[in-house]
Amino acid sequence: MNNAKHHRPQIAVSACLLGHKVRFDGGHKRDRFVADTLARVSDLVPICPEVLSGMSIPRPTIQLRETADGIRLVQSNDPGIDHTDRMQEVARQQAERLDGTVSGLVVQRKSPSCGLERVPVSRGKGKPALRIGVGMFVQHFSRLCPLIPIEEEGRLNDPVLRENFLERVYALDRWNRLDPERVSGFIDFHASHKLNLMARGSDAYRDLGRIVAGVTRATLAERRAEYIPLFMQVLSQRVSRGRHFNVMQHVMGYFKRALSPQDKAELQDVFEAYRREETPLSTPVVLLKHHLRNHPNAYLSRQHYLRPYPDNLALRALV
Secondary structure: OOOOOOOOOEEEEEHHHHOOOOOOOOOOOOOHHHHHHHHHHOEEEEEOHHHHOOOOOOOOOEEEEEEOOEEEEEEOOEEEEEOHHHHHHHHHHHHHHHOOOEEEEEEOOOOOOOOOOOEEEEOOOOOOOEEEEOOHHHHHHHHHOOOOOEEEOOHHHOHHHHHHHHHHHHHHHHHHOOOOOOHHHHHHHHHHOHHHHHOOOHHHHHHHHHHHOOOOOOOHHHHHHHHHHHHHHHHOOOOOHHHHHHHHHHHHHHHOOOOOHHHHHHHHHHHHHHHOOOOOOHHHHHHHHHHHHHOOOHHHHOOOOOOOOOHHHOHHHOO
């Protein structure tokens, strides 16, 4: 199993979630998982788009507002003060600074600058706001840095979303550290994520494999540029229990000559219990790791599926 110590990825984080007093009222929104747990396994890069755009602390509140020119970012008590262009410029500057360096972004929910979804959009006095907005910074940053996974701190309370986000963060970190001129590194990256891709469906690994097949130094840059957007898109898909079950059955096949009938039966029982939602993902994964330690397999040892991020995050005990 991939026992190498995990590299510490860099993750950009809304500064208020780290306890920085940068909010409009001079306060913060410190999040325990982000500021404590995530900080143990990654290097957090604080970022506050509103402060970077020149807004003071404290400051008047801002809002997304529906106008004849589309949705704009304006001051709540004076919509004539428009921050849209400046916020878009901040997004451009930060995208230029962070792209290829950070492997994820955690933002504050419902923020008119940072919210990822369902941000209120004002339609003017007397009209109910529509919860259809995306924070102005996030909207433009994500367009400029489409590979970087983005999540809100509130959504990270969902174990499945948290698992998926961290899997993508660590995968992108591995990609960012590849030598862009080394063909073998590109091929190995794809091969070592086979099971992660299989968990998203049988076509995913094969479709990406067609991009990798026959790559040469002359075609490497073009193939890499084609590969990574699709890889990250595939990895963004949530994995159902049924698909995890199928992948674990596949993994067990590598042990079929080494395990006793009793061990095989035990594995099968644990897989079935997981599929029936009677046990978390960590239970079958721990058992598979146990058998891999007792029966080493070079191919499985290279796979990131059984350990996509540091074990001390203990996320799979919740999935």
